[in-house]
Amino acid sequence: MDFSGAKAFIIEKLSRELDPAYTYHCIGHSLDVHTAALSLLKMEGIGKSEALLVEIAALYHDSGMMVKYKDHEIASTELASRFLPGFGFSPNEIKVINSLILATRLPQNAASLAEQVLCDADLDYLGRDDFFIHSFELQYEWNRCGIKATNLSEWMDIQVKFLSDHQYYTKSAASLRNKKKSENLKEITSLWQQKNPKKQSTKTSS
Numbered sequence: 337m338d339f340s341g342a343k344a345f346i347i348e349k350l351s352r353e354l355d356p357a358y359t360y361h362c363i364g365h366s367l368d369v370h371t372a373a374l375s376l377l378k379m380e381g382i383g384k385s386e387a388l389l390v391e392i393a394a395l396y397h398d399s400g401m402m403v404k405y406k407d408h409e410i411a412s413t414e415l416a417s418r419f420l421p422g423f424g425f426s427p428n429e430i431k432v433i434n435s436l437i438l439a440t441r442l443p444q445n446a447a448s449l450a451e452q453v454l455c456d457a458d459l460d461y462l463g464r465d466d467f468f469i470h471s472f473e474l475q476y477e478w479n480r481c482g483i484k485a486t487n488l489s490e491w492m493d494i495q496v497k498f499l500s501d502h503q504y505y506t507k508s509a510a511s512l513r514n515k516k517k518s519e520n521l522k523e524i525t526s527l528w529q530q531k532n533p534k535k536q537s538t539k540t541s542s
Contacts, residue, residue, distance in 0.1 A: 337423060339391070342392055342423040359473040360476075361401045369454075369458050376453045379512075437454075446505050456506050460513065463514060471491075471495055492524055496521065
């Protein structure tokens with residue numbers, strides 16, 4: 337397999353073809369997920385051959401955004417199936433990559449350890465200092481693209497529910513990110529309550 341070629345190809349294609357309105361699902365997000373996956377793959381001790389498939393899945397997981405927004409993960413698997421044979425990936429390797437990509441659909445549904453790593457990498461930012469930056473990039477993207485218009489209070493309520501319900505799959509991600517994720521949840525809950533002093537968050541279990 338030509339891993340370097342497949343990587344360079346999709347990075348260049350995403351950089352050129354993604355809609356500039358995608359302030360969250362931009363090339364930076366795919367590269368960020370790839371970086372997070374590298375750390376988790378090493379911490380979880382996943383072997384080289386399987387790790388390479390996770391890396392490719394990380395880079396291709398949102399490529400479908402070039403085609404459509406809703407169900408873009410399905411479009412991502414279609415693009416992976418179209419492009420990766422040209423880089424020497426076997427049908428079985430592409431099947432694994434596509435399974436990894438589909439596991440990232442919300443709500444996430446990861447079975448294998450490799451899928452768990454990719455899902456955790458995809459939401460790595462929830463437990464980082466730059467959580468608020470990426471959160472509001474997503475809000476702006478939704479508003480700008482007509483996905484779901486929200487004001488600040490409504491968006492913070494959505495984020496409180498999402499953070500409350502989310503759990504990292506792997507021990508590695510939990511050890512790296514749970515503490516800061518909890519701090520982010522407390523901070524955004526406090527901000528939401530300041531804007532809605534007479535209300536309680538509409539958090540529901542998913």
